[in-house]
Amino acid sequence: MKNTERLGFPERFLTALRVFKGAFFFGRKGLIIWDSWEMWVMQIAITPIAQIGFFAFLSIYLKYPVSVTQYIVIGNALQSMSFSAVFAVANITSQDKWQGTLPSTMVTPANRVALFIGRAWFQVLLSALIATAGLVYAGALFGVSFASANFVGIAVVIFLTSAAMISFGLLISAVGLYMRTALIVANVFLFVTLFLSGVNFPVSSLPGWLQPFSWTIPLTYGTTALRMAIAGSSLTALLPTLGWEALDGVLVMIVGYALFSGFETLSRRTGRFEEY
């Protein structure tokens, strides 16, 4: 193996790209348990409809106007991607611990950012598929109209939200380096977004002290932008919201990387890579 310490920036960048590519493809292969048709069907077809159905029927029971039910349906269609974007990504390090492969992964000289983002990136595609399935249900079963929708805008929102949410997954994954598992934190975060991210009701309905937390989650911007895109807003109109979402995603990624480096050092010092 080449000693990357002696390489210049362009070569190091190309090496990192190769690591990213390898990790991206491994991102699917490494999902030993998940990689089968029934698991894909379960994630893409069942997860979104179950979640959308729960909150939509609750709204129908409460005799809310159709517009409110559709607001809830759209929010949940996008949030259902979190199972993949947050939960699956957060568990990358924990899964490595279970399988006994974390120490070997951590001793490789490969670029950490390229390695872990590469592995997580596969989930962006899956998340986008889940959200798309959710929107298909929204139109077919709950009467959400796409007549004036900006489809390019919808596609951009879905893709950007998927990418931004994996940064949260990676941040939680860093916790899994040091703790026995990231599953607990991932579970909490996954469901807390249902409450905080404007999925079921506007953020303004939350108590004032909670609202700043909402705006640290990329999904909050995503749900706002998606509703705007379905209503027909142009890309230009969506740009400010999408810009904030992208910035949020990058900031979370930077914090996640700092956390990852910190926990990596701590785990090396305390020998907790093996603990699960």
Add this chain to the structure above:
Amino acid sequence: MSKFSGLATGKRVDGYVSRRAQVLKAVMKLQARLFFADPQWVIPNIIAPFIFTLVAFFLFGGQATSSSFLLYLVLGAGLMGMWGTTIYGSGFSISFDRFNGTLESTLAAPIPLSWIVIGRIVFNTLQGLLNAVLILVIGLTWFQVGFGLVNPPLFFLAAVCTFISLAAFGLVLSAVVVLSRKGGFITNAMEIPVYVATGTMFPISILPWLALPFAYFLAPTWGIEAIRLSAIQGYVGIGTGYWTDLGVLALETAGYLGIAFLLYKKVEAYAKRNGTLEEY
């Protein structure tokens, strides 16, 4: 084997019932030890029902003025809490053996696998009862829900029967997925569909007609109906009445148990013959 050594105590235990009772006791004891050694695992089971309930309370907003309305919600949330832990216990009961490498020893025990799994599921469902109580306490304190039960003895009876039905349903699920390394994840995916189909937060009458057969097939649907009839003044629900609901619940629970034992017998024999249970 006509004689059997007690698992936990080392005493010899004879007889069909006492042997199984001994196994259940030993398994539940082990589950309790595992739980207290690492209690953080209760969080994933509580968090989904808790957040779903919190969102529901927010959605109810100004409408949540009547205490019977809030009690309706809290009881549904309690059932969600119990279901969350049951499904976790049933799906992961064998998966964790695979992770930890203890599956072979478990299989080698001179008792049908189903009894070991029953012990695990019963403990997890009991844990779910704690979730239900926690949600109830939150409802009583935070959301000021009045907890005046119409008929406490009938409420208690319905709650116990629902508890048994959930454990039995969990056993069926665990039998279905026991051969699969994806078992835990498959049953996890059942969590929210069951919240929807059993009418935990809304009457099943508002579900599309296609979903109704599933709802009626699920024993907890009848359990939550009986619980609400015995707890909420003036509750009508499906309209079949408390004892009919309890009768259907009992019948379906018996059916689940029959199916589960049959499945376990076949699956265990198949797995031992083909050596596939350890597949990871």
